[in-house]
Amino acid sequence: xxxAMLRIENLTMKFGGVVACSRFNAEVKKGQIVGLIxxxxxxxxxxxxxxxxxxxxxxxxxxxxxxEGERHQLVGLSPDRIAKLGVCRTFQNIRLFGxxxxxxxVFIGNHLRLKSNVFSTVFRLPHYTTEEKEIYEKSMYLLEKxxxxxxxxxxxxxxxxxxxxxxxxxxxxxTDPQLLLLDEPAAGMxxxxxxxxxxxxxxxxxxxxxxxxxxxxxxxxxxxxxxxxYVLDHGVLIAEGSPSEVQxxxxxxxxxxxxx
Amino acid sequence: xxxxxxxxxxxxLALACVVVGLILANRYLDDYKIRxxxxxxxxxxxxxxxxxxxxxxxxxxxxHAGFMAIGAYTVGxxxxxxxxxxxxFFLQPIVPFLANVEWGFLPALLAAGLVAAVLGIIIGAPVxxxxxxxxxIATLGFAEIIRVVFTNTQSLTNxxxxxxxxxxxxxxxxxxxxxxxxxxFVSFLIRGSYGKAFMAIREDEVAARAMGINLFKHKxxxxxxxxxxxxxxxxxxxxLLGTIDPNMFRITLTFNxxxxxxxxxxGRITGTVISAVIVTVMMEALRFLxxxxxxxxxEIKGVPGMRMVIFSIILILMVIVGREGFLxxxxxxxxxxxxx
Numbered sequence: 150x151x152x153a154m155l156r157i158e159n160l161t162m163k164f165g166g167v168v169a170c171s172r173f174n175a176e177v178k179k180g181q182i183v184g185l186i187x188x189x190x191x192x193x194x195x196x197x198x199x200x201x202x203x204x205x206x207x208x209x210x211x212x213x214x215x216x217e218g219e220r221h222q223l224v225g226l227s228p229d230r231i232a233k234l235g236v237c238r239t240f241q242n243i244r245l246f247g248x249x250x251x252x253x254x255v256f257i258g259n260h261l262r263l264k265s266n267v268f269s270t271v272f273r274l275p276h277y278t279t280e281e282k283e284i285y286e287k288s289m290y291l292l293e294k295x296x297x298x299x300x301x302x303x304x305x306x307x308x309x310x311x312x313x314x315x316x317x318x319x320x321x322x323x324t325d326p327q328l329l330l331l332d333e334p335a336a337g338m339x340x341x342x343x344x345x346x347x348x349x350x351x352x353x354x355x356x357x358x359x360x361x362x363x364x365x366x367x368x369x370x371x372x373x374x375x376x377x378x379y380v381l382d383h384g385v386l387i388a389e390g391s392p393s394e395v396q397x398x399x400x401x402x403x404x405x406x407x408x409x
Numbered sequence: 410x411x412x413x414x415x416x417x418x419x420x421x422l423a424l425a426c427v428v429v430g431l432i433l434a435n436r437y438l439d440d441y442k443i444r445x446x447x448x449x450x451x452x453x454x455x456x457x458x459x460x461x462x463x464x465x466x467x468x469x470x471x472x473h474a475g476f477m478a479i480g481a482y483t484v485g486x487x488x489x490x491x492x493x494x495x496x497x498f499f500l501q502p503i504v505p506f507l508a509n510v511e512w513g514f515l516p517a518l519l520a521a522g523l524v525a526a527v528l529g530i531i532i533g534a535p536v537x538x539x540x541x542x543x544x545x546i547a548t549l550g551f552a553e554i555i556r557v558v559f560t561n562t563q564s565l566t567n568x569x570x571x572x573x574x575x576x577x578x579x580x581x582x583x584x585x586x587x588x589x590x591x592x593x594f595v596s597f598l599i600r601g602s603y604g605k606a607f608m609a610i611r612e613d614e615v616a617a618r619a620m621g622i623n624l625f626k627h628k629x630x631x632x633x634x635x636x637x638x639x640x641x642x643x644x645x646x647x648x649l650l651g652t653i654d655p656n657m658f659r660i661t662l663t664f665n666x667x668x669x670x671x672x673x674x675x676g677r678i679t680g681t682v683i684s685a686v687i688v689t690v691m692m693e694a695l696r697f698l699x700x701x702x703x704x705x706x707x708e709i710k711g712v713p714g715m716r717m718v719i720f721s722i723i724l725i726l727m728v729i730v731g732r733e734g735f736l737x738x739x740x741x742x743x744x745x746x747x748x749x
Contacts, residue, residue: 201619232621240619246612248676249605256602257609261621263602267630270601271594281602324621 151178152214154328154360155200155236160209162195162384169195170384173209177328182354182361184375184392186368188404192384193364194241197330200362201238202228215327233261235327239317239334241364247306251297254305254316255288258323291319294353311342315349322357329353331363335370343367347374372396380404420596424589431581443581444649445693450584451645452685454591456669457678458638461595463667464675465604466631467611468537469545471663475552476636478559478658479528480521480643485572485653486510486565487517493574500570501563514578518587518644525640526633533632537625540614552663559655571654572647579649587645588682591638596678598634607631608676668724695720 155177162170170192177183185193199206200223211223215235223231246254263284265277292298295315300308305316314334321329334350335343347370354361365371371378372392380388380395382404388395395401434446455473462470486494486507494503502508512520536547559566566572598604606627609617618624647653665688673684695716702709 203615203619227623228615228618229621229623232619237621238619240616244613244616244619246609246616248612249608253605253608257605257617257622258620260602260606260609265602267598267601267603270603271597273597273601277601284602320620 151180152217153177153212154179154214155362156210156212156214157196157200158210158212160196160199160211161207162192162199162204163207168384170199170206170381173381173384173386175379175386175389177360177362179360180358181376182350182363182374184371184378185362185364185381186366186371186378186395187381190383191381193381194332195384196381197238197332197362197364199224200231200330201236202226202231213328229261232324232326235325236330237321237324237326237328238330239314239321239332241332241336243310243313243317245305245313245317245320248304250302251305251308251316252288252292252301254320255291255323256284258320259284259287261324288323291322294322295319295349310337314338318349318353322353326357326359328360328362331361331365333364333366335365335367338367343370346370350374420592427585427589431585435581445690446581447579447584447645447649449686449689450581450588451642451649452666452669452689453585453588453682454638454642454645455666456673456681456685457588457591457595458635458642459666460670460673460675460677460681461598461607461638462632462635463670464677464681465595465599465611466607466628468628468632469541470548470632470635471545471660471667472532472548472552472636473639473666474658474660474662475548475555476525476529476639477643477646477662478552478555478655479525480640481647481653481658482559482566482572483521483524483640484514484517484644485575485647487512487520488514488576488578488648489572489574490576497567497570497572497574498564500568503567504564507565514576514583514648518641521644522637522641525643526637529633529636530629533629533636537628537632549660549663552658552660556655556658559658566655569655571652573652575647575651575653577648577651579645584645584649587641592678592682594634594638599678603627603630611676672724672727691720691723692716 153176157173157175160170160173161168173196185196187193195204198204200211202223206224209224212220213223213234213236214220221234223236246257249257263280265274265280269277289298289301292301295318297312297316297319300312305313308316318331318334331350335346338346350361351374353359375392378390378392378395379386380398380401387400387404388398390398431446434443455477459473462468487510489497490511491509494508532551536544536551539547560569562568599608606617606622609620609622610624610627614624669685669688670681672688673680673682698716698719699711699713701711
């Protein structure tokens with residue numbers, strides 16, 4: 150039995166009278182890639198926002214268990230605390246630090262693990278310069294991984310769309326996450342780029358020992374890499390299971406194609 | 410990394426030029442011009458400290474005059490000789506624990522910065538949860554509160570009478586020395602991990618938090634550093650002028666600094682230094698406009714305050730004509746959206 154790294158129990162999120170997500174239950178086991186799908190407006194990003202602390206849920210519990218015996222309740226924690234515990238994310242509408250360089254974007258991802266205090270960074274004390282060098286090398290390694298090492302001094306906003314998506318992933322990886330939440334990583338990509346992305350996700354999962362929870366509209370992505378899929382429609386869980394089970398599920402077909 | 414090395418050498422060269430310039434200035438220039446040089450140095454410090462808060466961290470704060478007032482009064486009270494204090498405080502004697510202190514200039518300046526920074530943290534803790542215009546209004550209110558409090562604490566600040574006879578320690582070495590420490594501090598801070606985190610907050614708060622940056626801690630930190638240097642600059646100003654009163658620290662003072670920051674570019678160090686010098690010199694250079702001008706065939710009567718009108722017009726023109734340069738950052742952002 151593998152460890153349930155993320156467990157969402159009875160999650161309900163209301164915005165005024167609108168119920169974005171109702172009594173949602175899900176479990177992501179360590180080392181799995183789990184998909185979350187559903188038509189537009191189904192409440193998928195809301196689930197991510199609640200898990201990462203952007204919103205506080207109206208009801209429900211979220212448990213994060215990075216190691217056996219170390220269990221954290223994520224409800225009520227601030228986003229930066231959650232990131233420090235090892236949950237990091239990318240955004241559906243890319244949120245890079247646009248005016249900063251590509252390298253700095255990844256560099257900032259390391260900031261939460263920085264041990265030096267602010268005065269040792271200003272006076273450039275030896276233990277900070279050593280630490281900075283390590284961060285620099287790690288950031289360059291991540292940039293090489295996504296193939297952006299030659300663009301390290303470009304401003305992030307000036308990159309083409311696909312590269313911005315990859316940079317966002319590198320920045321998230323810089324925080325040393327255990328659990329990575331990817332919000333539509335393949336949005337706006339052509340079939341060839343999508344194939345590369347699938348490979349890339351599998352590669353980083355193996356290399357950094359990640360557990361991945363992802364939202365995606367591209368069915369080929371979700372069907373190919375997910376071990377398990379949750380399907381949301383209007384904030385309600387309508388199906389869960391392996392890709393082939395979900396594909397055959399009538400409720401899912403109905404939600405996506407409408408009733409004939 | 411190589412880029413940093415080159416800018417380090419450029420900075421050293423600039424430092425050497427300023428040192429030589431100051432030696433020559435002290436030998437050949439009259440007191441009035443020396444005073445302008447002093448003011449320029451002080452405004453460099455003020456501009457950079459405000460740029461750290463507003464430009465690098467992206468918090469729209471307008472409390473600078475308040476922090477300057479705190480610094481100015483701290484230096485004034487701490488450095489003033491004991492007899493001078495007795496002469497100043499004739500309405501109500503000064504509080505006993507301050508009556509007999511007479512500190513040197515350096516410890517007084519550091520105290521000015523620290524008192525301002527501590528107040529910055531106390532004020533910042535509740536207020537920095539606000540953003541944009543709300544923060545601007547709250548900090549503006551804070552600066553006004555400081556001024557009103559200083560007007561009414563007779564036995565501590567001598568109220569509306571102000572302080573007279575503060576020893577004139579400030580010279581060009583002090584004002585530009587502090588300016589260089591500020592330049593050095595801000596540029597090293599920005600180059601390091603914390604400074605990058607400040608800029609990340611400016612760029613996107615949601616993403617910065619998601620990357621594990623504690624917004625509150627970093628905002629307060631930036632605010633405290635900014636108010637520290639504002640306090641030190643206020644102290645330098647007090648010791649340069651020799652006389653201070655609460656009405657010096659009105660909102661217009663904050664706006665003068667904001668002007669320097671905006672002209673020099675939000676988030677730019679070199680630009681702020683250059684614009685601080687230009688603005689200070691121009692404020693003085695345009696002084697002839699306040700006096701009567703005799704053109705030979707007709708005499709134009711002087712209108713006090715005319716230089717401010719002309720100065721404002723020049724600024725408006727500069728911002729309109731120089732829009733490309735000043736607002737380049739915003740424009741760049743627009744095109745990136747268009748591409749998407």
